[in-house]
Amino acid sequence: MWIIKHRTIFYIFSAILIVASFVSLAIWGLQVGVDFKGGTVIEMTYPAGRPDKAMVESKIAETAQAISLGNYILRPIGDKDYSIKSRQVNESERQQLQAAFSNAGASAELKKINSIGPVIGGEATKKAVVSVILVILCIVLFITFAFRKVSKPVASWKFGLMAIVALAHDVIIPIGAFSILGHYFGYEVDTLFVTALLVILGFSIHDTIVVYDRIRENLKISDMEKDKKEFVTIVGESVRQTFVRSINTSMSTILALVALYFLGAEATRHFSLALIIGIAVGTYSSIFIASALLVTIQKFQDKKTA
């Protein structure tokens, strides 16, 4: 089947995306939100229209100096809003900063504030890492268990392993994307982003299982028939049979997410973007990479024993 036949092309494509992600991470890193780093983010809105940018910047700079704010990031958002991110500030410092916004020429209203202490930030980071590792672990165990009866020509644990490779691929690329988006547009990595990653993991496995399921079924059928088909043919057929269904499921989920991205609340906008990227990549990996990897492993095994 053409997808399996040309698997090298798809391997190369994925490799390019992954390398690009790593490069971006190495050069630009990620914009880590206060959820993990600790600090304060204040978002203000100017209902009557935003005053001159230079004015706002100088007023904030003045106040920042007065309260020894240290490093801060001041950023205009959309048409009417401004946000400032800095170390954690106490009540009086916060009031001064808010006042500075209002003194820049137009009155400003508070939209939202997030003030996280370093202890909570550190905990959140730990929890995020642990939960990602746990999810990956559980998924490996689950797949190994679900496919335990398949042992030839590829052992069941290898199914699990290849699924993990596909998963890693599905997680690295959205992170790389957010590294680029973070550098150019200030997109941050916060607890919602980690949540998105976990959902992507769950969804991608969901998709991969359907293909692997089909391969398993076809293997069984082929075993019972007189002329046993080659593994690569079986895999090819399985991919062809499940192709439409994979695309359609992802399609409906992505459609829902697109609606969320364009029409939904601001707070979940980046979240839905991360999900869209992740699910698109996840579907791609389930169809073009996950099964092809099984064939590659089998051919590799054959070469070793030959």
Added chain:
Amino acid sequence: MAIMFKRRFWAFILIVLAAAVGYFVYSTNVKDSKYNFKLGLDLNGGTELIYQADTKDVVGGDVTSAMETLRDVIERRVNVFGVSEPVIQVESGERLLVELPGVTNIDEAVKMIGLTPSLEFKLLKKEFENATSSDVMAGKKNDELFDSTGLTGRLLEKSSVEFSGTTGDTAVALQFNSDGAKLFAEITKNNIGRHLAIFLDGDIKSMPVIREEIKGGKASISGGFTGSAGLKEAKTLVNNLNLGALPVPIELISTQTVGASLGNEAVKASMHAGLWAFLIIGIFLIVWYRLPGVLAVIALAIYTAINLALFKLIPVTMTAAGIAGFILSMGMAVDANILIFERTKEELKRGRELGDAIKEGFARAWLSIRDSNISSLITATILFFFSSTPMVKGFALVFGMGVLVSMFSAITATRTLLLAMKHDGAGKVMRFLFSSGISK
């Protein structure tokens, strides 16, 4: 024929029930309904504060009850200011979470809670007994000078304003509860001649010498409340003490505030997005799958109604992430249906008759549905227990529920509807209606 009638009857019942559920969801959107949606802070507007309690001085290691008292004290205070439906709960790690819906002025909120006074009685250490001149004391910290006694505001029963008859000065009378009285008696009995300092919010208010054992748990803070200003101060102090003195000192470690207008926007936008998501998915399903697609849309509508009803009945606090989770689950709920349809199509291609094709489609698809939904459930469960914010917890709960309900709705609703559609004729029209998309 009888079977067909039974099937169509059940399909009809299903739709009626779903419509009833849908009506319930719709009609309880009125303001005062008990079953209104519970909105989280980021949709309602409001403030969330997290306090860290310093329990190192809790005598006897009874941290749990100290945290409970702290919770009660703060709750009483919050209630005085009439915040509707506040959430105050003890969290692990000796923390207190305070959620104040509708309160967007953090300063007020923090002040409200900050007004709670911290009352402590401490004994001046023996080595400093004779060095009470302020020069010596000034340079040293309280910890070095004083021993904790365990007698704190936690054991206070009530306080009142009293007037010292001769000077006309105001004093604050303290009455400890029975445990407090016992402890007070013990302290005074064993430490006659020593100075007992009364700390209010970390400042020494007075430091009388213990002359005798005091039973009955009565004490008074005098001096420093002179004149009418003093009277006012005493009254405020008594008020605050009676509403509850903090059993342990607390520090604000995190705050989150969402303005009301941002909250409103979020609600409107989320509803909008949800509606459009449903529409887009519906159109896609009908265009691609034709008749089964229509059934899938009905099943999706049933799914939505059930979920929303569950959110109202449990109740689940909806956050922006929670709504995102629901929309996401709508997209994924369709998946089970698609699996069934694709399998059915395959069986049809194999030449099976429509009714059998449907049955086979279900049987084979179920394993796939079960396996692939388990992975989503794993994610939702881990997220739920490891989440550090209510935002994420809300998402995990909604997402997990969505997956479970979607399995149910595919297996029962879609199945019932599909079976009801079986037509004895396997004619071209029916096959067209059941085949799909652009493929052959």
